[in-house]
Amino acid sequence: MRFAFVLVNDRTPFRKTWCLQCCEDIRGSYLREIGTQLPYCDYECYALFRETLAEQKDRVRAAS
Ligand SMILES: [Zn+2]
Numbered sequence: 001m002r003f004a005f006v007l008v009n010d011r012t013p014f015r016k017t018w019c020l021q022c023c024e025d026i027r028g029s030y031l032r033e034i035g036t037q038l039p040y041c042d043y044e045c046y047a048l049f050r051e052t053l054a055e056q057k058d059r060v061r062a063a064s
């Protein structure tokens with residue numbers, strides 16, 4: 001699985017944003033996935049979320 005993301009350093013976010021993985025409020029710098037534009041507070045959360053997604057796909061494949 002390829003990771004594609006950008007590190008954003010935005011001290012004045014124009015809207016409230018929270019991490020997709022841990023649901024923490026995001027302030028200052030954060031990580032945004034290219035393509036989906038979804039925000040995560042750091043690489044750890046991003047990797048965890050991708051891992052969870054991959055596991056869910058495997059489960060669906062195994063069930064069908
Ligand atoms: Zn997070």
